[in-house]
Amino acid sequence: MTSALDYLIELLAFTGLDHSILVVLAIHIPALAIFLVMVVNATIAVYVERKVAAFMQDRLGPMEVGLFGFKGGRRFWGGIGQTIADAIKLLTKEDIVPDNADKKLMLLAPFIIFIGAFLTFIAVPFSENLVVSDFNVGIFYIIAMSSVGVIGIILAGWSSNNKWSLYGAMRAAAQIVSYEIPIGLTLLLVVIVAGSLNLGDIVQWQADNRWFIIHSPFTFVAFFIYFISVVAETNRTPFDIPEAESELVAGWMTEYSGFKWAIFFLSEYANMLIVSIVASVVFLGGWLSPLAILNIGIPESWMILDGPILGFFWVMLKALFLVFVMMWFRWTFPRLRVDQLMYLCWKVFIPFCLANLFFVSIWELISGTIFR
Amino acid sequence: MYKILDKSIIGADEMVLNMGPQHPSTHGVLRLKIVTDGEVVSHIEPIIGYLHRCFEKHCENLSYEQIAPFADRCDYLAAMHMGHAYAISVEKLLGIEELPSRVEYIRVILAEFQRISSHLIAIGVFGLDVGAITPFTWTLRDRERIIDLFEQVTGARLLYNYIWPGGLAHDLPPTFVNKALEFLDYFEPQIEEYNNLLTTNKIFIERSADVGVMPKDVAINYGVTGPSLRGSGMPFDLRKDEPYSIYSKFDFDVPIGEGLMGTVGDSWDRYYVKVLEMKESIKILRQALPQIPDGDVQSALPKKIRPKKGEIYSRYETARGDVGFYIRSGGKNTPTRLKMRSPAYCNLSVLNEISAGWMISDVITVLGSLDIVLGEIDR
C-alpha cells in the first residue's frame, strides 16, 4: 500500500521544481480533496437521510427544490437540490453569538471538531492505494484523531454560556470518552490477530485468511460491539443524548447558527463516513470483493467484479450500507438515558470486550498463529 | 424502587434550570423550573398561565350558546369531548333528561373517534419525548384519517362546535357510517404496528418502565384522572362507573395498568393504557355504528337557554380525564360563574411528586406520559 502523497510527489516531479515545493503542493491537493469529500458526503448524506426518514415515516420528504431545472417530479428523487439550498441558507444566515458567550472559544469550537474529522481522513483508506498517508499505526492514528472532536464539543457547550449546552457538553464528554474504550478494545482484537496496526496489512490478512467478521465468534461479536460503540461515538440515535432535542433543545449546538452550525453538520456526517469505512476495512474485508469470499456457485465471468480497480466501489458499498444502517437506527429507536448509556458501555461492552480479548488470544494461541 | 443516585454518597451544588416556555417537549407553553443536581432533578415547579385566555371570565359575559365554541378551544386536541361535556352540563342545568337517541349515538361515536385521535397524539408524542420520531408520524398519519371523517361531519378539522346543548349542529352525511367502518378495518391492525415499533421496543421499555411510578393513593390524592389514574391500577372510568349519554348500552372494558414491564403506575403503564383504550373505543364504535337510529337531531334543541337559578356540577370523561363544569346560574341567559375543572391541570400538579429524584430525561418522559394539553390547563 503506497500513499497518495508519495504518488502525487512523483507525479509532480515533471515540473522540475524543488522537492520542498513539490511537497507543499502535494500536501494541498489531498487536503482539498478531503474537504471536497466531506462537503459532498454531507450534501448527499443529508439528502439521503431525509429521504430515508421520509420513506420510513410514510411521507415524501423534500420534494420542491430542484437542481438545474430538474426537480425529479413526484418520483423518489424529488427535491434533489434541497441540501444545496439548505447549505446556501446556512452560509448566508446571520451568525448569532450570545452576549455572555466566550466569543473566541465559540468560534474556535466548530473548527476543532472539523479538524478532528479532517485529520482522521488522512489515514482513512478509500481503496487499496487511495489513502492520503499510509501510516504504520493507521488504525491507532484514527482512534487518536477521532478523540480530538470531543474537545470541540465540550468547548462549544461551555462557551455558549447556556445551561442546555453545558448539559449537552457534559453528556458528550462522558459518552465519547467512555465509548472510546470499547472501540479501542474491539480494534485491538483485530490487531492481535492480524499482527499489525497498518490498515493495509489488516486487509491483506483478511485476503489471505478470511474476513474478520467471520473469523471467529469473538470477532463476530466484536464487530457488533464496534458498530454500536461508533454509533454512540458519533452521537447518533439511539445514543444522541448530547443533542437530545426533546430534552436538551439541541444540546451543545443550541446557541449555534449559520456557518458554524453547518460545520458541525459537516463533521457529523464526515464522522459517520469515517467510522463506517473503518468498520468495513477492519471487519468486512475492505476493498476485497465479497464475491471472492463466497465464490461458491458464482459464474466465472462475475469475477471481473473483483480486483484493485473496484476496491473503491467495494469499500464504499460496505461503508455506505453501514451509514444507511445508522440512519435506519435513527428513525426506529427511542433514545437511551444517560445512565443507561453508561451502563451499557461500562458494564456490558467493556467486560465483553475484555473477555473477547482473552478468548481470542487463547484462540490464536491454539491455532498457533499468534507466534508464527 | 430503582434509585439512580444515592445523593448521600456524591454531593454537589444545585442548579436551577428553566425549561420552557419555548422548549420542544413541554407540549405547548409550559414552563418548568427544575432544580437539578447534575442530571438528577430534586424539585420541579410547573409554572403555567402562558396560554391563559380568560375562558372563565369570558363565560360570564357570553350566553350559553356562545360558550360552546369557547369550550371547544380549551382542549384543542379533544374538542369534541369538551363540546360534549359542556353540552351535557348545560342539559343538566336545564333539566333536559331525554335526548333523541340518534343524537346520543352520534355524540358517542364522535366522542370515541375523538378519543382515538387524541390518544394517537398522546402516544406519538410520548414516543417523541423518549426520542423515537417515526411513531409520531405514523400516529399522525392515522389521526389524519379521523380528522377527515370529522371534516365530513362538521366541516372543521380541529375545533368543531358540533355538539350543541340539546342536540347537534346538523345531521351526519349519508356516507359517514361506511367510511367510519372502513377506517376501523384499516386502523385495528395499525395498533399492532405501533406495538411492534414502540410499545415492545427494548429501549422504550427501559426508558419508560419503572420511571415516574405513581401509586394509586397518590394519584387519587392529587386528583389525577383519566388514563393516568387507570395506569396506576385504578379501574375508574366515568363511562363505566356513572354512564352518561348511552354508554351503558355498550359492552367494553376499562383497561388498567398492570405493571407488565415494571411497577404498576409507571410511565409505561400510563402509555399502554392509552393503547388499550383505543382498542376499547374501537369496540364501542363497532357496536354503535351499525345501529344508529333514525330521527331528527335538532328536535330537542332549546329555543333559548335561560336556566333557572341554581348550581350544577357535571363530570365527563375526556381523553385526558375527568372534566367538570361547575355552573352557577342566576336565572339569566349568561352564567354568573362557570368553573371548568380541567383534568390536565390536576394531572400536571402531580409532576413534582412522581418525577423528583429522577433525571432530566425522565421528567420529559413523565410529562409525556401524563399527556397534558396546555390550552386546557391555562384555559
Add this chain to the structure above:
Amino acid sequence: MSKELFVKKYSDKVEALDNGSFLVSYEDWKDMSKHINKIGFDYLMCITSYDLAVDEKLGLAYNFYSTDKKEYLEIRIEFHNSDKIFSVANIWRTANWHEREAYDMMGILFDGHPDMKRILLPEDWEGHPLRKDWKEPDFYNGMPVPKDKSYWE
C-alpha cells in the same frame, strides 16, 4: 353511607341546600375538612370560587367524591372577602393548585397553604379578575390597555 356520617356529626352546624349540598361556616371548616377526609371522601374533584356580589361576600364550593362508595358531597362556604379560609392543600394535595387559582382569580385568602401565590396570571397582576367588582385597568405595566374597539381594528 359517608354522607350521613357527615350530616350526623355536624347536624347542627350545616345547612342543607336544595341541590343536595351543605352550607357550612368557615370557622368550622378546619374540623369538618379533616372529618370529611376521614369518612372516605378521598377525591377532591373541584374547588369553585364565586362572588355573591352582595356585602362583599365570596363563596367556595368543594366537590368531593368517594372512590370507594361512589358518593358525592358538595360543601359550600360563604364568607366575607377578608376572612381567611382553612387550606385543605395538606389533606387533598390537589387542592394546592385549586386554592392558588381561587386566590388568583377571586382573591380568597387561605390559611396554611404551603405555597400561596398567583398561578395563571402573572406575578405583577393587580386585582382579582373574576370578582364582580373588578374593573379593567387603564394601564398594564405602563402600557395602555385597549378598550376601544377602534384600537385594534
Add this chain to the structure above:
Amino acid sequence: MPIPDLGILLFLGLCGLIVGSAFMVVTSPNLVHSAVSLLFTFFGIAAIYIYLYADFIAATQVVVYVGGILVLIIFGVMLTNKIENATITSKTHNQIPGALFSGILLLLQFYAIFNTKWLVNDNPEKSSTVMDIGELLLGKYLLPFEVVSILLLSALIGAAMLSRKKVD
C-alpha cells in the same frame, strides 16, 4: 533566493506553536483558555514525535493527552463552581526564588545538551516502532510497566475514595 529546507521551517514552526501556546497556558487569565492552549501544545508535541519517526508515540500522545487528560482538565475546570465569576489572577509570587530555580534549570539543560553525545543518523529507517515497543514493554521492562499500572490503579481507587462524601 535559496529555498530553506522545508523540514527546518516546519520544525521551527512547530517549536513556535509549542512555546507560544505553552506561554498562553501560563499567562492566560481564563482557566478554560489555558486548557485550550494546552491542546495546541500537545498537538505540537505529537507532531514533533512524528518528526522523530515515533508515530506510535505520537498517536499515544494524542490519545492519552488530548483525548483523555485534556478532556478531564477541561471537564474539571468547567464544572468548577461559578467559573464565570472567578477571575484567575496569574500574579507572580516568589519571583526571586522562581527566577533562580528556573535559571539553574536552564543552565543544567544547556549543559546536558552540549555535553551529550547525540546519536546522529543521517537516513533513519522509516519502520514501524510498534513491535519494538511491545517487545520492550512486555519483555525487558515488564516489571516497571506492571508497577506503574498498579500505581495508577491505586491512584484511581484513592481518587474515588477522596471524592466520596463521608457517610455517617
